Amino acid sequence: MVQTVISVAGASADCPEWVLIDLQGSLETRHPVPLSGRFVGDLHFTQKDVPILIIGHHILYGKTVHLEKPFAVLVKKERSADTSMETDQNVSGTSYHVKALIRRKLLFKTRPKPIISNVPKKL
Amino acid sequence: MSWRESQMPINMEEEDSDIPVQSRPMETVNAILEYAKLERSELKPLVQNIFFSPELDNDHMTLMELDSHMLDVILEGNELVIRGDKDEMAVLCTNEKTYEVKEAEISNDLLITPEVLIGKDLDSEGDPCQTFSQVLSVLHTYYELRECKPRIHKLKSLLEENHYSGRESERDEKHQGRKFQFEDFLEIVQASETEIRAGLRQLQACQIEGFWRLLDFDYLCQVLNHIIQLCEENDWLEAGIPLAECLLPLEELFPRSVIEHTLECYSRTRQEVMQSFEGSERYNLDEDKICRFFAELTLKNSDKFNYKEFLNVWQQCVPDGMTTSLYQIEGMCLIDKIGGIEVIWYYPVEELPEEVADRFEALFKTREKWTREEIIPYIKDLATDKTDVGALLTKYARASMSNGIKMFNSRKTTR
Known part of the structure; x- marks a missing residue:
């Protein structure tokens, strides 16, 4: 049987807390280019703490949600070939590490509103 | 970058994709706010410019949903292990519990953004300012865990x-x-x-x-019989068995670990022993466990046994001073009436299937109708915190009244 270990950082009490952005829909570019390094959008918060995300010509209003069941962010580690020689065969080559916990997310589930700009000037 | 909802493809803004990494002039931010008819004063001063990380990696990061037990385990810094062969459903184990792991797929984009701050943590006043936050991964799945019975x-x-x-x-x-x-x-x-x-x-x-x-059953019989014999010779049934004195004569015959193990298995629990003897190493044979053992010895290798005869034989087997009683053998044997004569036969729950549906099928194959009292010893080990015995019966059996007694039979119509 394969045993895959999920290890937890030493000082896990200080496990960092990350935030998740949950978009009902998906982000894409018109041309199939890699997303790496590209700009997504501006995230604002109103004085009443409502998150506003502006992506391209669209404005999305969201809300901050406390997750009833938090998430652990796991990072997969593949063991390199030379070290795996020494290890137990039954322990799989991959292991996971708990990198962070996520207890809150910004949920954008409403239909995005287009920004109507009859402005000739380019942004 | 553009936004797409399933039925609503939207034109993208070409310019944005040309913007180099982590540069977003404040003028642009403000201009967009203006077009969006958003007042600066209604917003908190900090704008977070979100970029995909240059090392955007969707393959090495996973989300796993946690219940409170799992969360505690992680916060305590303990390891978790995923166990399973390729042909088995993977389970995830903490030191104490076992979970089924299922991958949930979602159509939403889940953006992992370590640096993003939420509104509550932002200042309400001050000059407009900006930070850059990276999206490390875009995920469409996460692992769901459900506590399950160990596959033991x-x-x-x-x-x-x-x-x-x-x-x-x-x-x-x-x-x-x-x-x-x-x-x-x-x-x-x-x-x-x-x-x-x-x-x-x-x-x-x-x-x-x-x-x-x-331990082989016959071998266990030998060990237990020697122990009981010693007890009867030394009057230890009442007073308790002093470990050292018991080991002395028996260690020539059996390994020490076997003797200690047998004493552990057939004595009252350690806690009770401690209470009555203040920590001295004494074992008190447990009447119920010993009686159950002798019932098993009597029934195990025989076919159907005349019930009345069995009761006599059984009582004669057990050490003097112990009393046999029917509750001691529940889940081990069934009593039937054949041609007006009551018979008892060996039917141990340990040898029945572990899967709930299979267990019920086996039970209803053995006996068409069961009373609640009869069937409970044969299903109570399947109950969980969420599904108690009653719920199991509701789901896997059909109840009917027969002569004023509630009986359970199979839900399957064709048998």
Whole structure:
């Protein structure tokens, strides 16, 4: 049987807390280019703490949600070939590490509103 | 970058994709706000410019949903282990519990953004300012965990490969099957450490020379009979068995670990012993366990037994001073009426299937209708915190009234 270990950082009490952005829909570019390094959008918060995300010509209003069941962010580690020689065969080559916990997310589930700009000037 | 909802493709803004990494002039931010008719004063001063990381990686990051037990385990810094062969459903084990792991797919984009701050943590006043936040991964799946019963049935079949029948027999042909150490079980059995230990205890496995073994039934009989004989000679049934004095004569015959194990298995629990003897190593044989053992001895190798005769034989077997009673043998045998004569026969729950549906099928094959009292000993080990015995019966059996008594039979119409 394969045993895959999920290890937890030493000082896990200080496990960092990350935030998740949950978009009902998906982000894409018109041309199939890699997303790496590209700009997504501006995230604002109103004085009443409502998150506003502006992506391209669209404005999305969201809300901050406390997750009833938090998430652990796991990072997969593949063991390199030379070290795996020494290890137990039954322990799989991959292991996971708990990198962070996520207890809150910004949920954008409403239909995005287009920004109507009859402005000739380019942004 | 553009936004797409399933039925609503939207034109993208070409310019944005040309913007180099982590540069977003404040003028642009403000201009967009203006077009969006958003007032600066209504917003908190900090704008977070979100970029995909240059090392955007969707393959090495995973989300796993946690319940409160799992969260505690992680916060305590303890390891978790995923166990399973390729052909098995993977389970995730903490030290104590076992979970089924399922991958949930979602159409939403989940953006992992470590640096993003939420509104509550932002200042309400101050000059407009900006930060850059990276999206490390975009995910469309996460792992869902559901606490499940440990898949412990393998333990029994593994242990049955090689019963222990005494030192002398270890070399003979019948005892060359596999033997297992605790670490071996972790590799083979889909359950947590605590659950495997509990399983070993329940099966009455004994650690002999480093290996976990089941005692052969006849061999166990010998050990127990010697112990009981000593008890009767020394009047230890009432007073308790002093360990050292008991070991002295028996250690010539049986390994010490076997004697101690047998005492553990057939005595009242340690806590009760402690209370009555303030920590001295004394064992008190448990009447119910001993009586159950002798019932098993009587019934195990015989076919149907005349019930009245059995009651007599059974009472005569047990040590003087112990009283047999029917509740001691529940889940071990059934009583039927054949041609006006009541018979009892060996039907141990341990030998029935572990899967709930299979268990009910086996039970209804054996007997068409059961009363609640009759069936409970045969299903109570399947109950969980969420599904109690009543819920199991509702789901897997059909109730009907027969002569004013509620009876349960199979839900399947064709049998």
